[in-house]
Amino acid sequence: MSGFAWAAFASGLAGAAGAALAVMLVTFAIALRKGVHRIVDVAWGIGFAAVALVSYGLSAGEGDDVRRLVVTVLTVVWGLRLAVHIGRRGRGHGEDPRYEKMLAKAPGNPQLYALRKVYLLQGALVWLVSLPVQAAQYLTGPLVWWAWAGAVLWAAGLAFEGIGDHQLARFKADPANKGKIMDRGLWSWTRHPNYFGDFLVWWGLFLFVCQAPAAAAATVVAPLVMTFLLTKGSGAALLERHMADRPGFAEYQARTSGFFPRPPRRG
Structure with missing residues (x-):
């Protein structure tokens, strides 16, 4: 039988928010020193790892220890892999054009504008999207099939994005592919x-939270928000607008699924 420590979860929300805020404020200070705001993208994954670790510490003695450890490890592994990947990808490059454009149009002090519109917003999103990770720390009772299904889904997702990132990096590293659209491997699906x-x-x-229906209902907003960000917000939709004028991209769009994988269309 599973239970949920609502009072402890509620009190832990502030600590998790503080962790996300601290990561973003430190990143903002580093960005000011370096004069490059693109490092905030690295902080995205680090923020999730920090929230998971702080929630793990705050939930000691409240939830099932195995679930607490598993959820924390999975979140930290995902967050650090993403941070390292983005950091390596951006090494040696200047400012991200997105941030250059934003700062050029910023009213008032552009740095304070970036703090509000980028760093604090991302910190709030990290806290919101990580609600299931926070909640799972306060769930009692042993792991059941919900958790094992979640672990399988997590592993599939990590493999999918890791392989996709690796394939794209190899494609871009070949000078013969300069100006071409990546449409091989997973990118063809x-x-x-x-x-x-x-x-x-x-x-x-x-x-991992779904064996406690009330906790699941309280936190389902998190994956829904992440889905929106990935498909309609700062993820796929924004990237496709940026690539719309690239030669061959319209044909690639016509034969390749926009999000959910499927075999490429023929003809």
Whole structure:
């Protein structure tokens, strides 16, 4: 039989929010020193790892120890892999064009504008999207099939985004592919294997809470928000607008799924 420590969970929300805020404020300070705001993308994954670790510490003695450890490890592994990947990808590059454009149009002090519109917003989203990770720490009772299904979904998602990122990095490293559209491997089945992988990861983590229906109902907003971000917000939709004028992209769109993987269309 599973229970849920509602009072402890509620009191732990502030600590998790503090962890997300601390990561973003430290990142903002580093960005000011370096003069490059693109490092906030690295902080996205680190923020989730920090929230998971703080929630693990705050929930000691409240939830099932095995679930607490598993959910924390899965979140930290995902977050750090993403942070390392983005950090390596951006090494040696200047400012991200997205942030250059935003700062150029910022009213008032552009740095304070970036703090509000990028860092604090991302911190709030990290806290919100990680609600299932926080809640899972306060769930009592042994792991049941919901959790094992979640672990399988998480593993599939991590593999999907990791393989997709690796395939894209190898493609871009070949000078012969300069200016071409990546349409091989997983990228022939979906135009966004990395985002689809994230989608699986966060729905998988949500399943760890589902053996407590009330807790699941209270936190389902988290994977829904992540799904929106990946498909309509700052993920796939934004990237596709950026690539719309690339030669061959319209043809790639016509034959390749926009999100959920499927075999490419023929002809």
